[in-house]
Amino acid sequence: MKEVAIIGGTGYGAIELIRLLGSHEYMHINKIISHSRYGERLAMFYPHLTEFYDDPMEELDIDRLKEEVDIIFFATPAGVAKDIVPKFCDSSVQCIDLSGDLRLQSRKVYETWYEKEAAPQATLDNAIYGLPEMYKEKIRNAKVISNPGCFPTSALLGLIPAIEHQIISPHSIIIDGKTGVSGAGGKATTMTHYSETNENVKPYKIGAHQHIPEIEQYLSAIATEEIKTTFTTHLIPMTRGLICTMYATLEKRVTTKEVIHLYQSYYEAHPFVRVREEGSFPTTKEVCGSNFCDIGIHVNERTNQIIIASVIDNLVKGASGQAIQNANLMNGWDEDHGLQNIPIYP
Template structure:
């Protein structure tokens, strides 16, 4: 059995990890760490676990985690994960970090977008970007995985095959994305409580959202040159789900079949990528509750442009599910273990 620790177990991403891992046949939930609820039963905080999981929440003890866990998931704010991860890595524990601290190929890029010096450049250089569809072989041999978030996963997977195949221009790409409110985390704020978000929709952090830099990092790898995007996130009045609509200029007179061939070449064997046929586009209700990413597109021959639509559940493929997918790779398990259930739809 894989002995698992979760730091930040009662946040939205952390508790989604708990939910998924209770169904994992090879996992023992050894330690659930929560600063806010030390000593309380997790089923008393999230009552959906009543009768299923009885586990007391603990204060963080890195020596205990290092000695009794095979893998630790860290679901903490940026610049906080890096305070605990080095000790775990030094003890030989595998770590999957859900913050942004270990997702970057360049400390300078992190510092430019987060406005603080990177807290651990040496370990950053050893980490692997945890998007399995792109970096599977590297993940398998890693000790530290920087697990990508919601906007990044949805947008990168939607555009990567087209840039890799040279079918779209790396210039003037637009990503317009909508997220459910759980993407803002569990801590309440005036911007996210019910009366503020219900019956409304708003753009935020326009032209300066931090996930822009991650998307550009991975799409630049696909294109073999620097890619800069215009990224606009929106908050919409639903609990979970991400829908990204992406616009890119075609480099030639390509048909739907031409572009589909690129997607099939890139994702034909992928367990969690669902490609929509011509005339069909993803919706968030197709993916919520699941680890799947649905991708569809329309070729706009009039404007010589493709419009790509991708959808994921921000808490699953955009956070906890992807982390479990990475864990499965780290321990040589079938990648879809505990993750193959379809979306809820309703």
């Protein structure tokens, strides 16, 4: 049994980790660290957790964490993990950061898009990008994981096979993202409160989204050339779920059936990616509460374009579920341990 700490206790990422770890046989939540509410019980803020986690939350204490836990999940905003993760480099503690702090290899690029000081270069160099469908072997041997962003998870899983097999022009990609409100975390803001989001679809961070450099960095790694994309994000009136509908110009003459067959073979060994049959496109509800990424594909022979839709639950495959998938791989457990639940439908 490995002992686990979660930092960022009162946030959505943390409570989703608690929900998912409830059915994990090899990880035990030893402590929940809260910056704002240490000493208090999490169930005071989230009564649905009553009897699932009733210990008081604790203040951050690096030495105690080093002595008492094996794995730390950082469910904190950007700018927090970059200062704490380096303090564990002399210990055996595994660190999994759900924020964007360790995802970009270049400090300069991070500082441009996040407008914060970047992590030390040595920490960035040490962190493995936790997208198991791309870097499974590296993750198995990692000690520090940068868990991917929610939109990059959906977009990359939808695009990787097409780029790797040179089906599409990597310079023609347009990614249209739509997300539920829980993607913005637990704090109510003017952007997310009810009267702003109800019966509304709101484009946001156009041309400035922090996931643009992340998507481009990993697409470029697959294509082995520098790729730029057009990526837009929309806030839609639902709680969970995210869809990236993506468009690109075909480089080869292929049919929908052929591309679907290629994607199905590509993801055969990856338990959380499900590729739909021809004519079926996934909806966000079909993955709700689960770690699945469902992908639908259509080749538009009339316009020589491909349309790929990729859906995830932003809090599961987009954050806490993927973090647990990474912990499973890092510790030699089955990749899907604790994550085998059927999506919540309807």
